[in-house]
Amino acid sequence: MMSRRPVLFLLLVTVFAPIVLYTERLASFTSLSSTNGFSDDVSTHAVGGEIRKLNLLPQESLINLKEPIGIVYSVNTSNSISNSDGSGGKPSDQTTESSSELQVVHLGDHKARVLSATDIENQSEKENSIRQVTDGLQDGNEIGSLQNPETAGGKERRGEIEATEKEDKPTLSQLKPNSVSEKMETKTKKKSGKASDKVDPEKYLKTNTLGQSDQAVMPDARVRHLKDQLIRAKVFLGLSAIRNNPHFMRELRLRIKEVQRVLGDASKDSELPRNANDKLKTMEQTLARGRQIQDDCAAVIKKLRAILHSTEEQLKVHKKQTMFLTQLAAKTLPKGLHCLPLRLSTEYYSLTSSQQQFPNDDKLEDPRLYHYALFSDNILAAAVVVNSTISNAKEPEKHIFHIVTDRLNYAAMRMWFLANPPGNATIQVQNIEEFTWLNSSYSPVLKQLGSPSMIDYYFRAHRANSDSNLKFRNPKYLSILNHLRFYLPNVFPKLNKVLFLDDDIVVKKDLTALWLLDLKGKVNGAVETCGESFHRFDRYLNFSNPLISKNFDPHSCGWAYGMNIFDLVEWKRQNITEVYHRWQKLNQDRQLWKLGTLPPGLITFWNRTFPLERSWHVLGLGYNPHVIQKDIEGAAVIHYNGNMKPWLEIGLPKYRTYWTKFVDYDQAYLRECNINP
16 A cells, blocks of 8 residues: 555656646736737737837738738747836847747647637637738848748748848838838738648649640640540559559549540530539549559550550551542542433433534634633533623633543533623633644653553552552543643644633632733743742652752742633744653653653743732632631632542632532533532
């Protein structure tokens, strides 16, 4: 029993001593907060029965002063901040003494009282006065801050102090109260700005989806964020640390499926379903856990590089497939355009011989009139060219259209213009098979087109060594209609000038002025293509071949076929057709240029082309969606050069209306063949 008593005594001391100590602390703190020294503004303090201003701290209002979140203070209970006994010490000494009683301590100290952001709203006016004093002490770093450098914002403040001390700093007695107040207000605004940075996740996703607040207004911000999440998720799937966590793998795959389902084919945020935000947040949380599992940056970078390389290879394959399919679509005849010539041919052969004739045959060789040359096997395209030209002509009766087509479309072409005559203009339709002078013995290109090497080039089964650029393999180059433009004096022996038009153009203005132009001894009048989107000679010709490099300048401007005024008198005098034949023979193995008519045209009319104003002929509507609208509106002729022809489904919709404007879709033959705009 005697030994137990000391043990019980020690236990009682151990239990009741902290209670007594804590009660004493609490009582002292209560007495401190209830003292009359804080009932009024702390800046005015009674010292020796006299009201005086504190000269150590500036007079400061309570407006816009906030406690930095997370800063903790301890109060020394042994002394009181106010000198209630009325001792006559100096104000500066008294304030220094009271400031030493406020100590800033680390979070978690059991002796501290935490003043959090929520506490600020609930404190009384007395506690606000305390914060005013402590804020003033903290913001007065110029005279020695009491804030712990390691607490919230301490490091930044310490850096500010050191930078300030390097300058010529006035003493505290030299500082005016207004200047100190301005500094305190500025720093208070900084504090409030930092506090306002803490936003909720929903607001963050809305304003910082792309990492920049100014991009938040983009209509596809969430769509891009979802796609970015998919990329990051796929990166995680390929990492070893993630693969070793089957539970997380299953969760990640589930999130990927959810995001893919939500994303679908959406290109704008408005197209996303209502649960898109929820799926976005869920995926973000999953990715955050993935970053905790896989924290090896080197592995992530390696995986990203592998994905980038794989994506680039896939892109190359898709580009080749796109080019092939585009070329295939451009070469494929739509059902309606296949039906139309069949229907017209049947109708044509039901006519009598007198009904098959065009009027005004006497105008066909009159050099005083305006003659057009149009070589085409596309009936609808030829109709648009004729209709658009006549609708803009000031004197339609003076315009003569010479259309040359192949044997398959000859009857259909004639029937179309017999059923749809172009007003007072004159039409002539000819069959290229009737040009007996055009044979392989006379034309080198005809001989080349029928050669076994050319047939093998187009139709061989193994194409591993063929040209990578499919546009050079277009079968249109096999058609002699494409090369007939080099034989204009043979086709029109009695004419002086001819305006050549392609069948993929639309005329928007009267073209009569072209026949009145003085070409200054040149043979070809054409628009040069040295603009931003076009090319020069080195784009079309092989300048590695000495025959090309010795005779031509690689930087010379090219020009465009499609709308060309030809002086046939000068053509005959300079023997242009023979120049063309000579270069065609030199290019038998296709080493000077690839197939087509523009490269031999550039060579044949070298230094023989008169440049026209660009407004006469605007190109690019068959491949370039960014042709300047002002140029189109001011153009005399717009050209759908490229694969995206306006009569095909792949045609650019924004330019199609210029072409469909001149097609009468109510015409019986078009309705029967289901040809619609």
